[in-house]
Amino acid sequence: xxxxxxCIGCPMGCELTVEVEGSRAxxxxxxxCGIGKKYAETEVSAPTRMxxxxxxxxxxxxxxxxxxxAVPKDxxxxxxxxxxxxxxxxxxxxxxxxxxxAAATGVPVIATMAVTG
Amino acid sequence: MDERVSLAIIGGGPAGLAAAAAARERxxxxxxxxxxxxxxxxxxxxxxxxxxGLHTFKEELTGxxxxxxxxxxxxxxxxxxxxxxxxLSISPDREITVVSREKGLRVVxxxxxxxxxxxxxxxRGALNIPGTRPQGIYTAGTAQKLVNCMGIIPGREVVIxxxxxxxxxxxxxxxxxxxxxxxxxxLMPYSGGLKRNIVQCLDDFGIPLKLSxxxxxxxxRRRLEGVTIAQVDRTGAPIPGTGIDYPCxxxxxxxxxxxxxxxxxxAGVALNGAxxxxxxxxxxxxxxxxxxxxxxxxxxxxxxxxxxxxxxRAGTHAAEYILNGGHGAGPCVRVMPGExxxxxxxxxxxxxxxxxxxxxxxxxxxxxxxxxxxxTSGGEAVLLxxxxxxVPSEMEDVAIDRRRIVDGDLRVEIVEVEP
Numbered sequence: 162x163x164x165x166x167x168c169i170g171c172p173m174g175c176e177l178t179v180e181v182e183g184s185r186a187x188x189x190x191x192x193x194c195g196i197g198k199k200y201a202e203t204e205v206s207a208p209t210r211m212x213x214x215x216x217x218x219x220x221x222x223x224x225x226x227x228x229x230x231a232v233p234k235d236x237x238x239x240x241x242x243x244x245x246x247x248x249x250x251x252x253x254x255x256x257x258x259x260x261x262x263a264a265a266t267g268v269p270v271i272a273t274m275a276v277t278g
Numbered sequence: 279m280d281e282r283v284s285l286a287i288i289g290g291g292p293a294g295l296a297a298a299a300a301a302r303e304r305x306x307x308x309x310x311x312x313x314x315x316x317x318x319x320x321x322x323x324x325x326x327x328x329x330x331g332l333h334t335f336k337e338e339l340t341g342x343x344x345x346x347x348x349x350x351x352x353x354x355x356x357x358x359x360x361x362x363x364x365x366l367s368i369s370p371d372r373e374i375t376v377v378s379r380e381k382g383l384r385v386v387x388x389x390x391x392x393x394x395x396x397x398x399x400x401x402r403g404a405l406n407i408p409g410t411r412p413q414g415i416y417t418a419g420t421a422q423k424l425v426n427c428m429g430i431i432p433g434r435e436v437v438i439x440x441x442x443x444x445x446x447x448x449x450x451x452x453x454x455x456x457x458x459x460x461x462x463x464x465l466m467p468y469s470g471g472l473k474r475n476i477v478q479c480l481d482d483f484g485i486p487l488k489l490s491x492x493x494x495x496x497x498x499r500r501r502l503e504g505v506t507i508a509q510v511d512r513t514g515a516p517i518p519g520t521g522i523d524y525p526c527x528x529x530x531x532x533x534x535x536x537x538x539x540x541x542x543x544x545a546g547v548a549l550n551g552a553x554x555x556x557x558x559x560x561x562x563x564x565x566x567x568x569x570x571x572x573x574x575x576x577x578x579x580x581x582x583x584x585x586x587x588x589x590x591r592a593g594t595h596a597a598e599y600i601l602n603g604g605h606g607a608g609p610c611v612r613v614m615p616g617e618x619x620x621x622x623x624x625x626x627x628x629x630x631x632x633x634x635x636x637x638x639x640x641x642x643x644x645x646x647x648x649x650x651x652x653x654t655s656g657g658e659a660v661l662l663x664x665x666x667x668x669v670p671s672e673m674e675d676v677a678i679d680r681r682r683i684v685d686g687d688l689r690v691e692i693v694e695v696e697p
Contacts, residue, residue, distance in 0.1 A: 225426060
């Protein structure tokens with residue numbers, strides 16, 4: 162089976178053509194760098210996404226956060242729900258771990274900005 | 279008493295910070311950055327999504343992380359940043375009127391100024407959409423600030439007009455916050471945002487993008503109750519009978535950005551009608567000597583990495599202006615936008631025998647597949663670069679050896695590729 166997709170690895174947005182056997186990419190064309198090949202291989206087998214959202218602090222000020230690495234695409238909403246259920250105390254430093262293991266994905270969620278209040 | 283600085287930078291966002299750092303590294307000691315917000319970082323503080331910094335740092339950062347790198351750099355360089363300070367006007371001889379809570383109203387004289395005020399969004403009033411004027415209509419960036427910085431979700435049933443990157447990012451953001459984004463309508467037959475954002479912000483969540491569609495009616499007295507979206511013809515006029523009603527409580531507008539230049543005008547800086555930013559030469563100097571411009575105040579960028587690079591050049595040239603007591607005149611040639619080119623930055627280039635490269639940035643008028651960018655100097659080709667695809671939403675960037683530029687117009691155009 163042939164799948165066409167647009168790489169989300171960088172702003173260039175290369176148009177990829179992927180030959181797929183089962184859930185495995187046997188060839189990738191149209192990519193201009195290694196990121197595209199890796200993206201296509203992951204996208205046809207087990208697609209992942211970075212998640213960015215905010216966690217509320219005790220005072221109500223939102224603190225921007227991200228998953229430290231990409232999580233399975235079908236778990237994105239679970240990760241957001243887990244972050245939303247959490248409250249953090251200020252101050253928060255950039256890189257502070259907000260959740261050790263977001264929704265049992267094994268991926269921590271970290272703050273992306275220092276917020277003092 | 280008169281307050282004096284060598285270099286004043288207006289705006290503490292990514293452009294202002296990069297310009298300040300570059301000027302300091304070039305040897306300017308006495309620099310002040312005026313930032314009207316309470317924290318540095320500018321618009322990046324509300325851009326909590328990732329995708330920034332691949333060019334500059336070779337890794338993907340979120341907006342606040344990218345800003346954080348430059349804030350830290352400026353701090354390490356010991357550059358004075360006055361937050362909560364708003365420049366109100368600039369005179370042609372570079373006297374800046376600044377107001378702040380701590381210091382009140384004062385005038386600061388600068389040997390050189392870098393304009394880095396960023397841009398603003400085109401509001402509903404500039405779009406001429408018929409209908410009532412209820413609550414619930416926001417620019418995408420305003421909604422972004424409400425959600426990401428203030429923790430306020432502006433609505434539950436959302437329609438987005440315009441497919442600019444902020445609109446696409448907010449489609450995903452509102453969805454993650456539990457809102458239902460029904461549709462994104464785009465007047466043009468192509469998207470205004472990056473392809474990756476169509477994929478990861480719309481396709482991932484099953485949000486439809488309707489190209490060649492626009493909002494033709496807004497309903498609701500107190501709160502927005504619904505909008506009508508119709509297909510448009512090639513001229514942008516709605517096609518009768520194609521209207522579909524969407525009940526919604528929120529309409530987000532992502533219909534273009536306009537460089538912020540109220541201050542530039544007070545200084546007498548001449549603006550480019552095609553960009554709404556200052557006309558600049560290849561040193562990023564405006565029509566007023568000693569006043570430089572960069573970032574989204576100069577022309578709207580797609581990538582902050584390009585803003586940082588450009589702002590670094592503006593800071594370097596401002597530093598040279600200060601340290602050399604002016605730039606000296608020197609012969610210039612015009613840069614003319616030819617076939618398929620909407621504008622160029624800069625619009626004039628100095629002739630010279632230096633071994634440096636002249637950077638030309640521009641946008642194309644339409645979608646071009648399998649064409650080439652050609653730059654000619656005095657009629658002779660100095661650059662020919664094939665491109666698989668060029669779209670108006672993605673800025674083009676080429677570099678030309680200065681020594682190849684001769685007296686006569688520099689012309690940038692889109693040409694057919696010879697087989």
